Amino acid sequence: MSDLSLTIGGLVFKNPVITASGTFGYGTEYAPYLDVSRLGGIVTKTITLLPREGNPVPRVAETPAGMLNSIGLANVGVDEFLKRKLPALADLDTRVIVNIAGNTAEEYAAVAAKAGAFGRVDAIEINVSCPNVKQGGLAFGTDPEATYQVVRAVRNETGKVLITKLTPNVTDITEAARAAVEAGSDALSLINTVLGMGIDITTRKPLLARGTGGLSGPAVKPIAIAKVYQAARCVDVPIIGLGGIRQWEDVVEFMLAGASAVQVGTWNFVEPGGAARIVAGLEQYCASRSLARLADLVGTVDIDET
Amino acid sequence: MGCSICTVISNKPVAEGLYLMSVEAPGICSTALPGQFVHVRTGDVIDPLLRRPLCINRIDSGNGTLDLLYRVVGRGTAALAGKKPRDPLDVLGPLGNGFTVRGNFRNALVIAGGMGIAPMFFLIDELIRTEKYVTLLWGARTAAELFVSSADFAPGGLTLHTATEDGKAGHAGYVTDLLASILEQLSDAGSARAYTCGPVPMLKTVQKIMSGRGIPVEASLEERMACGIGVCAGCSVNTVQGKKLVCKDGPVMNLMEIVYDE
Numbered sequence: 001m002s003d004l005s006l007t008i009g010g011l012v013f014k015n016p017v018i019t020a021s022g023t024f025g026y027g028t029e030y031a032p033y034l035d036v037s038r039l040g041g042i043v044t045k046t047i048t049l050l051p052r053e054g055n056p057v058p059r060v061a062e063t064p065a066g067m068l069n070s071i072g073l074a075n076v077g078v079d080e081f082l083k084r085k086l087p088a089l090a091d092l093d094t095r096v097i098v099n100i101a102g103n104t105a106e107e108y109a110a111v112a113a114k115a116g117a118f119g120r121v122d123a124i125e126i127n128v129s130c131p132n133v134k135q136g137g138l139a140f141g142t143d144p145e146a147t148y149q150v151v152r153a154v155r156n157e158t159g160k161v162l163i164t165k166l167t168p169n170v171t172d173i174t175e176a177a178r179a180a181v182e183a184g185s186d187a188l189s190l191i192n193t194v195l196g197m198g199i200d201i202t203t204r205k206p207l208l209a210r211g212t213g214g215l216s217g218p219a220v221k222p223i224a225i226a227k228v229y230q231a232a233r234c235v236d237v238p239i240i241g242l243g244g245i246r247q248w249e250d251v252v253e254f255m256l257a258g259a260s261a262v263q264v265g266t267w268n269f270v271e272p273g274g275a276a277r278i279v280a281g282l283e284q285y286c287a288s289r290s291l292a293r294l295a296d297l298v299g300t301v302d303i304d305e306t
Numbered sequence: 307m308g309c310s311i312c313t314v315i316s317n318k319p320v321a322e323g324l325y326l327m328s329v330e331a332p333g334i335c336s337t338a339l340p341g342q343f344v345h346v347r348t349g350d351v352i353d354p355l356l357r358r359p360l361c362i363n364r365i366d367s368g369n370g371t372l373d374l375l376y377r378v379v380g381r382g383t384a385a386l387a388g389k390k391p392r393d394p395l396d397v398l399g400p401l402g403n404g405f406t407v408r409g410n411f412r413n414a415l416v417i418a419g420g421m422g423i424a425p426m427f428f429l430i431d432e433l434i435r436t437e438k439y440v441t442l443l444w445g446a447r448t449a450a451e452l453f454v455s456s457a458d459f460a461p462g463g464l465t466l467h468t469a470t471e472d473g474k475a476g477h478a479g480y481v482t483d484l485l486a487s488i489l490e491q492l493s494d495a496g497s498a499r500a501y502t503c504g505p506v507p508m509l510k511t512v513q514k515i516m517s518g519r520g521i522p523v524e525a526s527l528e529e530r531m532a533c534g535i536g537v538c539a540g541c542s543v544n545t546v547q548g549k550k551l552v553c554k555d556g557p558v559m560n561l562m563e564i565v566y567d568e
């Protein structure tokens with residue numbers, strides 16, 4: 001058996017396939033379709049201090065090989081999550097990562113402190129990259145100084161492994177990447193959705209009620225690969241790559257670009273259980289190539305430096 | 307609830323742009339309730355990417371087949387129209403909740419407009435099976451779209467009233483024009499339930515006409531969907547109890563509790 005494992009901030013993941021925030025609910029919804037314990041980890045929907053109902057509909061729309069969403073971080077709030085959703089994950093043999101957001105750095109810290117008090121929470125992913133809320137979210141992620149402040153505030157509250165989730169909606173992703181690492185982030189995940197918009201030419205209405213939203217799915221994969229490649233070359237912490245992954249070949253591609261692990265997002269909607277099939281595909285890939293350690297692939301893209 | 311590769315048995319137009327597809331899906335048929343839907347991948351491709359939600363139109367439990375009745379409105383439904391017998395079809399379901407069929411009532415009033423007829427054949431079959439008196443108010447664009455008659459249901463069970471926008475069959479106009487007078491004729495309104503599905507303007511009208519009558523009204527709702535199983539939070543609908551998800555808390559909901567903005 002080949003070794004698919006990897007380590008982030010001292011935390012061992014048995015394989016690199018994690019499900020992405022907002023596309024896997026609170027961890028149990030897809031249980032009828034796949035053995036969640038097959039996965040390296042799961043990331044919860046973004047959790048905020050207070051419950052949120054989200055934006056008006058339509059808040060999802062299809063685009064070529066992708067989709068737009070403007071859900072607006074609809075979630076049950078941290079107290080309800082910890083009381084009613086987290087206990088259901090107790091017996092899963094997979095890493096549980098809680099994704100958090102807030103309107104201020106203090107709010108991020110408050111959510112992290114609450115979630116960090118639970119043993120079942122293995123790591124915290126800091127969402128500074130949601131394009132669908134007025135305050136917080138993207139406003140933090142596009143400003144390296146604000147990114148630093150948020151990560152720092154969370155770092156001061158919890159000893160849990162911290163992953164900072166970055167936005168692709170910047171000119172130079174390495175600035176935010178460095179800021180997050182300097183503030184104490186153990187790893188980076190990228191990309192969150194790409195700012196996008198579509199318009200119905202008959203009704204002249206935008207496809208999403210809110211106008212703009214976040215693009216995801218296979219359409220964004222080349223953007224994500226480039227950002228991972230850029231970020232991996234400038235920081236020393238592990239990178240979790242995501243954006244458009246739907247098959248094991250995509251995982252290998254992200255690893256070559258510099259990702260140590262990956263997340264599967266939109267594809268869960270298309271193929272419930274697809275994330276587990278990707279794990280099986282990676283196992284077969286390693287076996288057929290007699291690859292002892294999948295992690296040996298990380299960052300080995302063969303590119304001529306000029 | 308499951309995700310499976312089923313087999314297309316037949317797929318034919320029943321009127322212009324309106325198709326009826328029969329799919330072999332014994333697993334789904336064995337548990338499906340009227341009002342539930344399936345989430346269908348229109349091909350093994352990444353474009354179009356998302357599944358398409360479709361109501362379960364009718365079930366033949368003996369043969370383990372289910373029917374889908376759909377209008378071709380875009381790329382996904384066009385791809386479905388191209389399916390041939392024996393083609394595989396990736397079907398997720400049955401999803402959502404169903405209509406209330408059981409209970410101590412005698413009269414069932416079914417109000418369907420346009421594609422809103424899609425979930426109603428399965429419902430009517432079940433209502434007749436449980437010995438309810440069913441009245442169907444069916445509105446369509448054209449006479450050709452009224453492609454089944456009461457003879458296609460168990461004998462004696464169904465009274466049919468139709469309306470067409472082109473005036474070529476039944477009442478000329480909307481099906482909701484008929485609703486008030488049908489309600490007057492209801493012998494025992496205290497023992498009635500109503501079921502409806504159709505475009506939002508129609509549902510709003512039904513809500514208005516039915517308000518204050520004490521007849522429970524269940525509506526099958528539509529909203530843009532990605533996951534279909536309550537994960538993405540895309541398909542939200544405003545109700546008097548706050549936002550709910552059409553795919554998980556519906557698609558069948560109490561019409562009187564839906565909040566439509568003006």
Ligand SMILES: Cc1cc2nc3c(=O)[nH]c(=O)nc-3n(C[C@H](O)[C@H](O)[C@H](O)COP(=O)(O)OP(=O)(O)OC[C@H]3O[C@@H](n4cnc5c(N)ncnc54)[C@H](O)[C@@H]3O)c2cc1C
Nearest residue numbers: 062358359360361375376377379380381382383424528529
């Ligand atoms: C629970 C439910 C049950 C449905 N049952 C039926 C049925 O039995 N028969 C039928 O003909 N139609 C039904 N619809 C509508 C059907 O899903 C759409 O007509 C279909 O998705 C259109 O896909 P398209 O690719 O042809 O159109 P496009 O316009 O190209 O689709 C683009 C995107 O918009 C979505 N979309 C477009 N129209 C609708 C719509 N009215 N409702 C929800 N999403 C939409 C598509 O799913 C896709 O993601 C149902 C919708 C829901 C929510």
Ligand SMILES: Cc1cc2nc3c(=O)[nH]c(=O)nc-3n(C[C@H](O)[C@H](O)[C@H](O)COP(=O)(O)O)c2cc1C
Nearest residue numbers: 020021022046069127191192216217243244265266
């Ligand atoms: C419907 C939907 C909801 C999402 N919600 C969140 C969220 O709450 N928090 C977050 O950090 N990312 C969220 N995302 C972004 C995804 O986690 C992921 O970063 C992005 O979709 C790119 O990956 P993909 O192409 O594999 O989907 C959401 C994406 C989608 C499609």
Ligand code: FES
Nearest residue numbers: 534536538539553
């Ligand atoms: S379609 Fe995803 S929650 Fe309803």
